[in-house]
Amino acid sequence: MFVIGATQKLTKEINKELEAPDQYKDIPAIYKWHANLITVNRRKCLIIMNNETGINLILFGLQKQQFENLNSVIKGSLKQLLQLVKVEEEVINELLKEAEPVVYTKTENRQILGMMNQVQSLVEDATDGLDYEAIDASEINYVSNAELLFTPIGKPPVEALREYFDK
Numbered sequence: 029m030f031v032i033g034a035t036q037k038l039t040k041e042i043n044k045e046l047e048a049p050d051q052y053k054d055i056p057a058i059y060k061w062h063a064n065l066i067t068v069n070r071r072k073c074l075i076i077m078n079n080e081t082g083i084n085l086i087l088f089g090l091q092k093q094q095f096e097n098l099n100s101v102i103k104g105s106l107k108q109l110l111q112l113v114k115v116e117e118e119v120i121n122e123l124l125k126e127a128e129p130v131v132y133t134k135t136e137n138r139q140i141l142g143m144m145n146q147v148q149s150l151v152e153d154a155t156d157g158l159d160y161e162a163i164d165a166s167e168i169n170y171v172s173n174a175e176l177l178f179t180p181i182g183k184p185p186v187e188a189l190r191e192y193f194d195k
Contacts, residue, residue, distance in 0.1 A: 030102075030127050031055050032076065033135040037065040041072070041095055042132070049133040056080070058192060059126050062140045066148055069160040073151070076102060077144050079137060081192055082185035084147050084172055085109050088165045099130040112166060113173050113186045119193045147172050 031052045039046060052060070057080035064075050068088060077084040085106055087094075094101050103124060110120045135141060154168050173185045183191075 029055060029059060030130045031060045032130060032132050033060070033062040033137065033140075034132045035062075035064040035135055035141075038063050038074070039132070041065055042098055044132050047131055047133050049136040052131065052133065058123070062135055062137060062144060064141075064144050064148070066151070068151060068155050068163070069158075071160060074098075075144050075147050075151070076106075077140055077147065078185070078189075079140055081188035082143055083109075083189050084144070084169075084185060086147065086151055086165065086169050086172065088163060089160065099128075102130070103127045109169055109173065110189075112170055115186060115189060119189065122193060123189075146176070150176065 029052075031049070033049060034042065034044075034046060058078065060079040062077050062079065066073050066075060071089040072091075074087040074090055075084060076087075085102070087101065087105055090101070106127075107120060107124060110123070150172055151168060154171075155163050175184060177184060
């Protein structure tokens with residue numbers, strides 16, 4: 029089960045009823061995420077971040093149909109991201125086998141929201157002055173997962189993910 033803490037902006041877009049986060053306090057943090065909706069070049073973009081490792085996925089230019097099928101979009105895109113940053117196939121399969129069902133809750137972790145703000149700043153800097161078509165989504169996703177250090181974690185998210193599954 030993936031538990032996604034959705035911001036108010038995202039909640040309005042997906043039009044789903046949010047559940048109370050304390051119902052899912054027994055779910056391991058590796059299966060908990062936070063998600064926010066931002067605007068880049070007048071297009072809707074989703075940032076989703078893992079509570080345990082800081083692994084984050086930035087989806088650019090989402091449209092209504094993709095929001096209607098958001099669970100599938102997230103699962104497929106997450107698999108592509110993990111392959112991009114060269115995560116081992118066993119780790120990818122282990123994480124994604126728990127991706128169903130997906131429930132949406134209110135956000136509950138300010139630390140994760142702060143880390144998501146760092147990713148948003150990276151996205152804004154990387155896309156500043158570019159036409160939408162010139163944005164390299166793969167490069168931005170790679171940098172935010174393989175190179176960016178988040179203060180609370182102290183290592184790149186992809187490293188934290190590998191260490192988690194090596195335990």
